[in-house]
Structure formats: structure tokens, C-alpha cells
Amino acid sequence: MSQAKTLFEKVWEQHIVAEPAGEPTILYIDLQLVHEVTSPQAFEGLRLAGRRVARADRTLATVDHNVPTDKDRIHIKDPIAAKQIEALRKNCAEFGVELFDVNSVDQGIVHMIGPELGATKPGMTIVCGDSHTSTHGAFGALAFGIGTSEVEHVLATQTLPQSRPKTFRIAVEGELPHGVTAKDIVLGIIGRIGTDGATGYAIEFAGSAIRALSMEGRMTICNMSIEAGARAGMIAPDETTFAYLEGRRFAPKDADWERAKQEWRKLPTDEGAAFDRELLIPAHELTPYVTWGTSPGMVVGVTDVVPDPSLGETEADRNGLARALEYMDLRAGTPIEEITIDRVFIGSCTNARIEDLRAAAKVLAGYQVHANVRGMVVPGSQQVKAQAEREGLDHVFREAGFDWREPGCSMCLGMNPDILQPGERCASTSNRNFEGRQGKGGRTHLVSPAMAAAAAVMGRFTDIRTWQYRTASREAEVLA
Amino acid sequence: MQAFTTLTSIVTPLELSNVDTDQIIPKQFLKRIERTGYEDYLFFDWRQDPGFVLNNPAYGGSHILVAGKNFGCGSSREHAAWALEQYGFRCVIAPSFADIFYSNAGKNGILAITLSEAEVERLLLQAKTADGYRLTVSLESNTIEDESGFATSFQIDPFRRDCLLQGLDDIGLTLRHAALLSAYEQKHDTENWLLARA
Numbered sequence: 001m002s003q004a005k006t007l008f009e010k011v012w013e014q015h016i017v018a019e020p021a022g023e024p025t026i027l028y029i030d031l032q033l034v035h036e037v038t039s040p041q042a043f044e045g046l047r048l049a050g051r052r053v054a055r056a057d058r059t060l061a062t063v064d065h066n067v068p069t070d071k072d073r074i075h076i077k078d079p080i081a082a083k084q085i086e087a088l089r090k091n092c093a094e095f096g097v098e099l100f101d102v103n104s105v106d107q108g109i110v111h112m113i114g115p116e117l118g119a120t121k122p123g124m125t126i127v128c129g130d131s132h133t134s135t136h137g138a139f140g141a142l143a144f145g146i147g148t149s150e151v152e153h154v155l156a157t158q159t160l161p162q163s164r165p166k167t168f169r170i171a172v173e174g175e176l177p178h179g180v181t182a183k184d185i186v187l188g189i190i191g192r193i194g195t196d197g198a199t200g201y202a203i204e205f206a207g208s209a210i211r212a213l214s215m216e217g218r219m220t221i222c223n224m225s226i227e228a229g230a231r232a233g234m235i236a237p238d239e240t241t242f243a244y245l246e247g248r249r250f251a252p253k254d255a256d257w258e259r260a261k262q263e264w265r266k267l268p269t270d271e272g273a274a275f276d277r278e279l280l281i282p283a284h285e286l287t288p289y290v291t292w293g294t295s296p297g298m299v300v301g302v303t304d305v306v307p308d309p310s311l312g313e314t315e316a317d318r319n320g321l322a323r324a325l326e327y328m329d330l331r332a333g334t335p336i337e338e339i340t341i342d343r344v345f346i347g348s349c350t351n352a353r354i355e356d357l358r359a360a361a362k363v364l365a366g367y368q369v370h371a372n373v374r375g376m377v378v379p380g381s382q383q384v385k386a387q388a389e390r391e392g393l394d395h396v397f398r399e400a401g402f403d404w405r406e407p408g409c410s411m412c413l414g415m416n417p418d419i420l421q422p423g424e425r426c427a428s429t430s431n432r433n434f435e436g437r438q439g440k441g442g443r444t445h446l447v448s449p450a451m452a453a454a455a456a457v458m459g460r461f462t463d464i465r466t467w468q469y470r471t472a473s474r475e476a477e478v479l480a
Numbered sequence: 481m482q483a484f485t486t487l488t489s490i491v492t493p494l495e496l497s498n499v500d501t502d503q504i505i506p507k508q509f510l511k512r513i514e515r516t517g518y519e520d521y522l523f524f525d526w527r528q529d530p531g532f533v534l535n536n537p538a539y540g541g542s543h544i545l546v547a548g549k550n551f552g553c554g555s556s557r558e559h560a561a562w563a564l565e566q567y568g569f570r571c572v573i574a575p576s577f578a579d580i581f582y583s584n585a586g587k588n589g590i591l592a593i594t595l596s597e598a599e600v601e602r603l604l605l606q607a608k609t610a611d612g613y614r615l616t617v618s619l620e621s622n623t624i625e626d627e628s629g630f631a632t633s634f635q636i637d638p639f640r641r642d643c644l645l646q647g648l649d650d651i652g653l654t655l656r657h658a659a660l661l662s663a664y665e666q667k668h669d670t671e672n673w674l675l676a677r678a
């Protein structure tokens with residue numbers, strides 16, 4: 001019998017094309033996802049070298065980073081953004097790549113549409129010129145972000161030279177406390193191991209708390225594994241995975257579907273397989289989290305206070321912490337629940353799936369957004385937006401005073417017109433709180449969708465565990 | 481890609497941990513479809529501050545950047561490597577690097593060197609306090625030396641080192657395995673659950 005293997009090892013080994021001595025492994029790539037921002041120079045490189053896209057049938061493209069989120073978004077006012085999107089259209093047409101353009105019913109954030117279309121499947125290798133490609137690991141795929149030279153490499157060869165990462169199992173065991181969500185699990189993990197805590201590793205998230213999550217929650221966790229520095233995050237496929245995929249457009253059908261499930265059931269880590277590193281987190285230790293600084297690892301529980309920068313280990317660390325406090329305009333010792341906000345952003349490939357919108361809407365039902373706060377919901381994809389509208393969630397958001405917008409990355413990174421003004425403070429369901437990420441001078445606090453919605457109502461952060469849910473409207477009753 | 485052999489240069493100290501690629505090259509410059517012309521946008525927001533290290537004429541013409549741990553974290557944007565290289569930085573020294581940045585740097589002829597925290601702290605201090613502090617980095621001998629007796633060696637993956645020394649293009653390297661690739665693909669394509677569109 002062959003020795004016990006991890007999920008990562010199985011997927012890795014099935015994709016080895018060549019292992020030249022002393023060089024990185026040449027890994028086969030099953031699917032490359034493409035978007036407008038990191039691809040133009042790659043297509044240009046192909047053209048200059050007279051190369052073709054090797055496997056257009058293993059390549060899918062969409063527009064997400066730059067697209068405006070207002071109704072009239074076919075006409076992009078920013079000429080440079082318009083040129084970049086036009087370049088993607090031309091490149092896809094020239095090289096035969098299927099594009100889910102802004103008017104497609106399947107358009108959305110690149111990491112939303114892969115799973116929704118059933119293009120993302122267990123056991124695959126998936127890359128994209130975007131660091132949050134780790135999202136797709138929720139299906140038991142090995143998925144990671146790459147740079148533009150690598151995008152070109154995969155377009156040209158459908159392979160990638162890769163050195164093998166080490167393996168890291170993070171088990172979250174037990175039942176999640178009330179009010180603690182997938183977002184809090186991952187923020188809690190990053191808070192413990194740091195933003196470079198998993199550098200060089202592929203993480204497998206395991207344990208009963210992870211297995212109990214929906215695919216939406218699993219995607220939220222794998223999405224942010226890159227914020228811990230991990231090459232990839234993975235979760236073993238199971239019945240939850242299969243139920244999500246069944247019947248989706250690019251999922252196998254009929255006899256192929258049964259065959260596929262048989263293969264997928266072989267993927268989970270074998271009993272007794274060894275990891276290079278392991279960490280156990282008891283679920284009951286987790287709370288709702290809020291980031292206070294300018295890196296996702298700068299995070300504390302909602303009932304905690306802003307920490308003291310003098311606790312950093314090195315001079316560079318202390319500088320970083322002090323700089324973060326200054327940028328965020330916060331003082332050490334301030335209770336998180338006393339921090340008031342100006343904006344709320346519910347969106348991004350971390351938390352703009354249907355379940356996220358349901359959670360936020362459930363909090364908002366029967367409430368109004370605080371007078372000092374502007375709230376914005378940007379569904380992650382056209383499919384999510386349509387589903388939410390069928391469920392009447394758009395009414396709940398609108399009645400509460402939120403702006404209901406068209407899908408895209410939006411204020412997750414503010415490459416389109418959706419940005420924070422200098423000094424504005426935002427409760428955001430996205431994944432990065434870097435300086436200026438949501439707009440120059442803007443201050444971002446990362447939270448779960450329910451925490452963001454509650455903050456919108458209160459005008460400050462508040463502990464979702466004590467929230468009084470109301471069901472004022474008919475839609476809200478349906479939700480409850 | 482430009483080959484990297486030996487480099488002697490003034491050292492620019494960036495005494496911050498977790499410098500993310502959003503800072504190295506802010507998003508507004510990611511809308512360009514060109515691959516060149518990013519040098520003016522390197523650390524664009526931070527450069528608005530006259531006190532920022534890149535605005536200090538003492539470090540003009542520097543090719544070596546020394547920074548805190550986890551340099552290049554965050555977004556996968558290769559524009560960060562383009563901006564550093566086009567500005568003139570051919571070598572970045574830090575206690576650790578984020579994976580994607582590390583790989584992007586190598587593909588653009590930038591030598592990213594990992595040293596211990598203590599060594600990096602020492603270099604940062606020297607670069608801040610000693611006038612015209614210079615280092616010589618040799619990829620041929622895997623060593624770093626200054627002019628006052630400090631010397632250390634660094635580890636680098638031999639394949640990456642070879643590519644940098646010779647300025648090799650990755651796609652060409654992979655296509656040496658074309659026969660293995662087509663054999664692999666023929667077999668792999670029959671496994672329908674691994675097709676993008678099953």
C-alpha cells in the first residue's frame with residue numbers, strides 16, 4: 001500500500017508534468033481565470049513572442065476590478081479603465097478565450113464566478129493573476145494567485161514551474177459560538193499566526209467547525225488564507241461540496257457526475273498523513289473580530305481595546321504598529337465599541353455571496369442605517385444579485401437606507417469610482433485594510449457581514465452577540 | 481530579463497515591516513496596459529511626504545533596498561516588481577518576503593535576499609546613520625559585504641540563482657519539456673472532472 005497522503009499532496013502529485021533535477025516542478029494547470037487588470041501585459045507578451053493561448057478551453061475571463069457599479073456602467077467614464085477593459089475584450093476575441101463581460105448574466109468577481117459556473121472543482125489546479133485565488137481551495141482544489149509573467153506562462157503552456165510548498169493543517173474543533181462566523185474564524189487565525197504566519201505553506205483547514213460550514217463560509221476562509229501569507233488554503237471536498245456543484249453549468253453531468261464524485265471522494269487527507277506543521281484552535285475561543293490597523297493581522301475581539309504599539313518585537317514592527325495607529329487615527333486603549341464609522345461596505349470576494357447578504361439583511365431588517373453612516377451593498381456577482389432580489393433582500397437593504405449596486409470588486413480596492421474619502425472610516429466585509437486600500441486616506445476595519453450591518457445601524461462597532469433581531473417587514477419575516 | 485551578477489550600491493533603508501504591494505504601487509496605476517513607465521509611481525503615496533526615504537537625496541541612485549519582514553505582502557500585482565526594477569532597485573534585502581512578490585521579483589531580475597532579523601536591523605541602522613553606506617552583493621559568490629568589514633552569505637534556491645545569473649526566460653525553459661507535456665495532457669484530458677468545462 002502507498003503511504004498516507006494529504007489532500008494537498010494528492011492534488012499536487014496528480015499534476016506533475018515534469019520534475020527536472022534541481023529545478024522547480026512543472027505543474028499542470030487545469031483552469032486559469034483572467035481579469036482585466038493583471039492580463040494585458042501577459043497577452044502582449046504572447047503577441048510579441050508569436051505565441052498562442054495553449055488551452056483556451058481551460059481559460060475563462062471576466063471584468064470585475066475596474067467596472068463601475070452604477071446602473072449605467074456600460075459607459076465607463078474613466079478613460080484608462082475603459083481602455084483596459086477594451087484591451088481584455090480584444091485579447092479574449094483574438095485568442096479565443098470565453099469572456100463574461102459586464103452585460104453577461106454570469107459576470108462577477110473572478111473568484112465568485114468560477115464556483116458559480118461549476119468551473120471550480122475538487123482536485124483541480126487553478127490559478128489567476130490575483131492573490132485571492134486561494135478562494136477556490138474551498139472545493140479541495142489547489143488554487144493560488146500568480147503574477148503577470150506567470151499568467152503569460154500559463155497562457156502559453158498551461159503549466160507553471162512551482163516549488164512545492166510545505167503543508168500546514170489548521171484544525172478548528174468544536175461548535176462556533178453564537179454570532180461567530182467564517183470571517184471571524186479566519187480573522188482569528190490571522191490574528192494568532194500573523195500575516196506571514198503561513199508563508200511558504202499550503203494550509204488545509206480542517207476540524208468539525210470547518211466541516212460544519214457551508215461552501216460560502218469555506219470560501220470566505222480560503223479567500224483570506226493569503227492574508228496569512230499562505231500559498232494556498234484548502235478544504236477537503238465532501239457532500240456539502242458536491243451538493244453545491246451539482247447541476248452547475250460546467251459541472252459534470254449524469255454518469256460523468258457519478259464518476260467525478262467517486263474520484264473526489266478519494267481526495268481528502270488519509271488517516272495518519274503527516275503535515276509539516278499543525279495548529280489546533282478550539283472554536284469556543286473565537287469571538288467576533290474587528291481589525292484596528294492597516295494589516296489584517298492587526299485584529300482584536302469586538303469587546304477588546306486598541307492595543308499598545310510598544311508591544312512590537314523589533315524596531316521595524318514597532319514603527320509599523322505606531323504608523324498604523326497614526327494612519328487609523330486611533331489611540332491605544334480605546335474600546336473597539338467606541339469607534340464610530342462613516343461608511344459601511346458589504347461586498348468583495350470574501351463576503352458578497354448570498355449567505356453573506358442574508359446575514360447582513362437579517363441584522364438590518366426593521367432598522368435604519370445611522371444618520372452619520374452611508375451604507376453600500378455590492379453583490380459579488382450577477383447570479384448573487386439576482387438570487388438576492390428573488391429573496392427580496394434588496395428591499396431590506398434599501399428600506400434600511402443602503403445603496404444596492406451592480407456586481408464587481410468595487411470598494412474592496414477602489415479601482416472604480418467607489419472609494420472612501422480621505423479620513424473616512426469604514427466597516428468593510430472585504431479582506432484588506434492596507435493604507436489607502438479603499439481610497440487614499442481612507443480607514444478600513446475588516447468585519448463579518450453581520451458585524452458590518454450592525455455597525456451601520458449603531459454608527460459604531462457593536463457586539464453582534466447581543467443584537468436584538470427585528471422582523472419589521474414581510475421580507476424580514478421570510479428571512480427569520 | 482536582465483541578468484544579475486554583482487552589484488555595488490548605496491543602500492536605502494525602509495524601516496517598516498509588512499510593506500504591502502498596495503503601497504509599493506497604488507491601485508490607480510494598475511489600469512495601465514503597458515509594462516514600462518512605472519518608476520514614477522513607486523511608493524507613490526508615501527513619496528508625497530517630503531520626509532519619505534526615497535525623497536532623501538542621500539539615497540539617490542541607490543539600487544539596494546533594505547526593509548522589515550514580510551516585504552511585498554498582499555496583492556499579486558507584478559507591477560510592484562516592475563516599479564521597483566524600473567526605479568532602479570535590483571536588490572531587496574529583508575528578513576522575509578511574501579511568496580508571490582518573491583517570485584515576481586525573480587522574474588524581473590530583482591534579487592530578493594533573506595537575511596536574519598539581526599543582520600537586517602544592523603544594515604538598516606548603518607544605512608540610516610553612516611553617510612553613503614554601500615554594500616556589494618555578489619550572486620556569483622552568494623555574499624554581501626560592506627566597506628568596513630561586515631560580510632555575510634545568503635541562501636538562494638540554485639535554480640532561481642541560475643535563472644538570475646543568466647537572465648533566463650521561464651517559458652523557454654518549460655518548453656524544453658514539450659514532449660512530456662503533450663503526453664501528460666493526452667492522458668489528463670480524459671479525466672472529465674478536471675476539465676474546466678465538463
Ligand code: SF4
Binds near residue numbers: 110132350
Ligand atoms: S473583490 Fe477585492 S480581493 Fe476580491 S478580487 Fe476583487 S479586488 Fe481582489
